[in-house]
Every structure is written in C-alpha cells, then in structure tokens.
Amino acid sequence: MKLRCAVLDDFQGVAKTMADWSPVADAVEVVSFAEHFATEEALADALADFDIVVTLRERVAFPGSLIGRLPRLRLLIASGMRNTLIDFEAAREHGVTVCGTDSSLTPPMELTWALVLGLARGIVAEATALREGGPWQSTVGVDLEGRRLGVLGLGRIGRRVAEIGKAFGMEVVAWSQNLTKERADEVGVGLAASKEELLGSGDFVSIHLALSDRTRGLLGAAELALMKPTAYLINTSRAAIVDQDALIAALREGRIAGAGIDVFDVEPLPADHPMRGVPRLLGTPHLGYVSENNYRTYYGQAVEDIAAFLAGEPIRRLTA
Template sequence: MRYRCAVLDDYQRVAAEFADWSPVADSVAVTSFDRHMEDEDELARELAGFEIVVTLRERVAFPASLLARLPALKLLIASGMRNSVIDYAAAEAHGITVCGTPSASTPPVELTWALLLGLARGIVTEHEALRSGGPWQSTVGADLHGRRLGLLGLGRIGGRVAQVGLAFGMRVGAWSRNLTKERAREVGVELAASKEELLAESDFVSVHLALGERTRGLIGAAELALLKPTAFLVNTSRSAIVDQDALLAALHAGRIAGAGVDVFDVEPLPADHPMRSAPRLLATPHLGYVSRSNYATYYGAAVENIQAYLAGSPVRVLG
C-alpha cells in the first residue's frame, strides 16, 4: 500500500525543499497545498483519501466534526509539541495517531526584536518616505537604553528576549501568574509586583505566554489603559491573549504609541480586516516561526514521524 500525505499551508511551496523525503518516497506520495483552507466542507473534500496530514502549528483546526469526515486519516502531524485546535479525544476515537515536532525558540525571539526595533525607530515609515521621495526624517526614535522592557512571560522565549533587552542596556521586568523570584533572578530581571505594575511602568511590553483559559483576554481595554501613551506593545505569541477590538480602539485613539503584532484572530487576514489598516501598527503575517531552521526542523521531523509510524512505533505522540 502507498500512503497519500497532504502537507497543508505550504504557502512558499518549500516543504519538499527543507526536508529529505526520500526515506518514505517508496511508501508515501506527498501532495502540497499552497492555499489556506478554512471551511470544513472544503477540508473534508480536499483531504478525503489522505491517510497522512501534515499541518503547520494551529493554522487549521481539526475538531471532532472534521475528523469524523476523514475516515482514511491515520496519522496527523502538527509542527510544535502543543496544539490547541486538535480534538485529541476524537482523534483517538477514530484511530488517528497525532504527532508533534520539535521547534526552535530563536526565530520568534528574532522577530520580536525586529518588530520592537521597527516600532522604536519608525523603520517602515522612514523607509517608505525615503523610497517615495517623501519627507527626510519625519519621526523621532524611541530610545531603548535605560528604558524599561516589560515581559509577560519568562519561559524559553521570554527569557531569551530578556537577555537581548539587557544587552541593549534596558531595565527588564517580567510577570506571569506562576513566575518565581528564582526564575527572575536566574535570567537577571526584576520580578514585577503585579501585571498592573508591569504595564504601567514599562516603555515596551512584549507578550510571551501560552494561550489558555487564564491567559485568554489577559490584556483588554483596562490593561491597555494602564500603558503610557509613549509605550509600545508587541505580541508574537497568540492573538487571543490581547483583546483585538480593545487594541484597535487604543491604536485609533492614540492611547499608546504603537503595537507590533504577528498573530491574529483570523489567519490569513481577510483583505478588508481592520488590522490591515490600523494606525500605529506594525504587523507581519505570522512569521515568528517561518525561518529556514524551523522549517528544516518541522518537515525533517515530519518525515521521521512518518517513518516511525510506518514501522509501527510512533514517536512524539501528542494527546
């Protein structure tokens, strides 16, 4: 039997380039989809007959209703080792094995700083003015040295963001519900007394928390109101941690200096989505994990997962 494998959301069509699929070439035929499919009917129709599906992060949800419509599906591989949009119980009930892959923390750290620096120095505004013959120097940059960087979350990614901030000479503080003095001391940052104190006293705030019931909507209108009018907010984690309507209102009203966002409630963003035209917003299309090293890790591990499954010993099983 030769299995059929669907690779979803391969926008750049590079899944074949970043991994060596030859170890499974005799057993698996790979089909890459370079367009996003959101509608369940379309997914059920397009994925019918595929025994293996490789999906990137949480771009495509696999609820019980969809899994029930994919009777051929036997192996679902999601990049990363955590996924909130797969119904694991339903997968198990339908005999579907769900596996994850490793991922690197470096790409999202780098993108966080790309957004923060872009905001601080008005890079996009000045670049567009220079290229279009516009005014020479229209912005005044915000300094980093001596300013306070507030981190919501000090895990693997947040800790590395903190190290870069310290290298810039920033005063770095952090807060999360479970953050300990020992962890803050280990990284070399201040432990904020509360979320409110961190927001009110920081010049730059960056979100590095996992999405869960306790973090969903953690930053809403009341929290955004605590920020200084000169402060910047960066979110490269999960969109639902920051209330999108409240953020849009704050940006339009000029209550904060700006925001850098890489994650959205709906992805890809519809052409008429208000986040596409919001003022004071530097936005990227969920590029945090889109890098050569991460893609090589994701797709390379996906091939390993397929090999292990075909050998009868699945690895990196989630659920």
C-alpha cells in the same frame, strides 16, 4: 498503492525542498497546499482522500467533527510538541496517531526584537519614504537604552527576550501569574508587583505566554488603558491573549504609541479585516516560526514521523 500525505498552509511552496522526502517516497505521495482552507467543509473536501496530514502550527483546527469526516486519516503531524486545536480524544476514537516535531525558540525571539526595533526607529515609514521619494528623515527614533521593558511570561522565549533587553541596556521587569522572585532573580530581571504595575510602567511590553483559559483576554480595554501613551505593545504569542477590538481602539485613538503584532484572531488575515488599516501598527503575517532552520526541522522531522509510523513504531507522539 501509495498512501497520500497532505501538507497544509505551505504558503511559500517550500515543504518539499526544505526536507529530504526520499525515505518515504516509495510508500507516500506528498501533496502540498499553498491555499488556506478556512472552513471545516473546505478541509473535509480537500483532505477526504488523504491518509496523512501535516499541519503547520496552531492555525488549522482538527475537532472531532472534522476527524470523523476523514475516513482515510491515520497519521496527523503537527509542527511543535504542543497543539491546542486537535481533539486528541476523537483522534484516538478514530484510530488516528498524532505526532509532533521540535520547534526552535530562536525565530520567535528574533522576530520580537525585529518588531521592537522596527517600532522604535520607524523603519517601515522611513524605508517606504526612501523608496518612494518621500521626506528625508521624518521620524525621531526611540532609544532602547535606559527604557523599561516589561515581559509578560518568563518562560523559555520570554527569558531570551529579557536577556536581549538587558544587552540593549534596558531595565527589564517581568510578570506572570506563577512567576516567582527566585525565577526572576535567576534571569536577572525585576519582578513586577502585578500585571497592572508592569503595564503602567513599561515603555515596551512584550507578551510571551501560552494561550490558556487563564491568559485568554488577559489584556482588555482596562489593561491597555494602563499603558503610557508613549508605550509600545508587542505580541508574538497568541492573538487571543489581547482583546483585538480593544487593541484596535487604542491604536486608532492614539492611546498607545504603537504595537508590533505577529498573530491575529483570523489567519490568514482577511483583506477587509480592520487590523489591515489600523494606524500605529507594525504587523507581520505570523512569521514568528517562519525561518529556514525551523522549516528544515518541521519538515525533516515530519518525514521521520512518517517513516516511524510506517514501520509500526511511531515517534514523538502527542496525546493531549
């Protein structure tokens, strides 16, 4: 009898076409789910008969309580090589192997700049007006050249965002709790004296930090109040880094010029979520990782992970 593999959150219905599943076809039946299972109860019911689960990014949590309700689960594959929503100790206790895949830095970097440019040039408003017979030119674009870009986090993605900012002729400064002048000099950007200095001086502030106990809620009402009323905030990292209620209030009250947000506290975003109606927001449905090449990597390496597991030699194992 074949093993059963569930692919979660296949919203576009492309999981089976973005990779060649034939190497495991004789041993594994693959079922993709386009609907999102929002509760542990729904997940437990949907996945009860599956031996393998492929989960996309850090959207679906696998706590010990869920893993314990999946008696057939033997292999859990997460896209990317880091996942904070999996209880690895519970996985070990229940004999579940956890594996990952590579993940490209390019798609989130490119989406960051799509949001920056979309905000700066009023792309959505102007395109909508053109399509719907609205006014011919209703916004005045913001020039990037000569403006200050503040980058929160100068890791692999933040560095590339900073490099593009310099190519646009922007003055780029960066800050994070562990950022050194030597690292900033290496990238060729300024080192902000503090988070507060970066927020208060930036015309565009872009977040590129991993979510941790130190970064959760890093930008709250007090921090957002430091930003200039002409400044824009971009977040393609993790929603919990920014206090969502404080951001909604800042946008509603016009205390910042706008925000480009790709990540939300609940995903998919409920129809009645206040973020859906907030002004000055350019929002996208967590598209940072969604690109053809990235999907081919995720699903192609998921097949490799499955094949290696079936051969008794798991690869790309995640243990914490």
